[in-house]
Amino acid sequence: METLGKAVQEKAFTRILAGMTRNGGHRVRFIIKPNLVGSNPWLALRDDLLKPGSDAAEGPRELRGRFAAIQVWFSDLDDFDSISPAKAIARKAICAGYLNPTYAWWVLETLYLFCRYGKKRAEAASWKRYYDAFLKRDPEGDWLKDEAFRFIDSYLTADNVSRLLYPGVEDFYAALEADIYLVTRNLERIAWRYSRVLPYAGFYHEVRDKAAVVEGFIAAHPDVRRYGSGGDSSEDAAAAEVLDFHYRKGRIDAPLCLFRAASPHALDRAFNVYVGKDRSGLAGILAGKDDLCRPGSKARRADWDEDPAKEAAWKS
Numbered sequence: 001m002e003t004l005g006k007a008v009q010e011k012a013f014t015r016i017l018a019g020m021t022r023n024g025g026h027r028v029r030f031i032i033k034p035n036l037v038g039s040n041p042w043l044a045l046r047d048d049l050l051k052p053g054s055d056a057a058e059g060p061r062e063l064r065g066r067f068a069a070i071q072v073w074f075s076d077l078d079d080f081d082s083i084s085p086a087k088a089i090a091r092k093a094i095c096a097g098y099l100n101p102t103y104a105w106w107v108l109e110t111l112y113l114f115c116r117y118g119k120k121r122a123e124a125a126s127w128k129r130y131y132d133a134f135l136k137r138d139p140e141g142d143w144l145k146d147e148a149f150r151f152i153d154s155y156l157t158a159d160n161v162s163r164l165l166y167p168g169v170e171d172f173y174a175a176l177e178a179d180i181y182l183v184t185r186n187l188e189r190i191a192w193r194y195s196r197v198l199p200y201a202g203f204y205h206e207v208r209d210k211a212a213v214v215e216g217f218i219a220a221h222p223d224v225r226r227y228g229s230g231g232d233s234s235e236d237a238a239a240a241e242v243l244d245f246h247y248r249k250g251r252i253d254a255p256l257c258l259f260r261a262a263s264p265h266a267l268d269r270a271f272n273v274y275v276g277k278d279r280s281g282l283a284g285i286l287a288g289k290d291d292l293c294r295p296g297s298k299a300r301r302a303d304w305d306e307d308p309a310k311e312a313a314w315k316s
Helices: 002-017 058-069 086-092 100-115 117-137 143-155 159-162 169-175 188-195 210-220 234-248 279-284 307-313
Strands: 018-025 026-031 043-046 072-075 179-183 200-204 226-231 256-260 273-275
Touching: 026 058, 026 279, 043 279, 058 279, 072 210, 086 143, 086 159, 086 188, 143 188, 169 279, 179 188, 179 210, 188 200, 210 226, 210 234, 226 234, 226 273, 273 279
Parallel strands: 072 179, 072 226, 179 200, 226 256, 256 273
Antiparallel strands: 018 026, 026 043, 043 273
């Protein structure tokens, strides 16, 4: 079975590098082809975004026109626009040094989670425990909660927020003429800190149902016809499906929904445009740099200093 699995994966990458693959019955065209590990700024879109009979050269022009027409864009934050600020805060807070038994217990529990389950699962779990222990709204005067909020404010400076953003995100938003709304599960003060760096027209914070937010916005703004959204999770997919539902009902125009994929062969059918963590390829296309689509060309990226192993992969 191991040999068969490897053969299937190699076959999938062969299709991807050839420029086309399938996604839940939809044919997907790679405008910028991924490298073997999917670490370059690749870009793909579903073929139903292109006019029938169009060739690959028309993809960038079609994409530019569609993005330019968007009036309202709904964006995700954690692991879409940015390395998760919640996880980063939880990681940094281990060394904050609060002299409190609750905090000391949280640090020990977090270290255990890292050893037991690894970085990815531990970060998410440690943030939830951090939020429950220190950040929930309680009666005023709780010294430890005040300290936790001060720590968040001191950590999420404009420079640190910019460093947490994925490559190409700022250029991508600079190319959009839409009103951009952040829809996030994060705290209000975290969303506000990001709104000082990215051109959000507004934000919805501590959201537990993103689809409901999108539904409510459409109902409140019947004059808006052209929507777009972006994300990386099932919650974001549900929001994209709300847009698709209203499009099929004729209430809005066909939406553009951007998926930040962990891998170029793990694409969600609810979306119709696909990128990896590096959005500089898409930002370059929107800026008119169609030469990025030529074989062997590389999109310029911002400095990536989060992980030395990733930095080494970029340079290889």
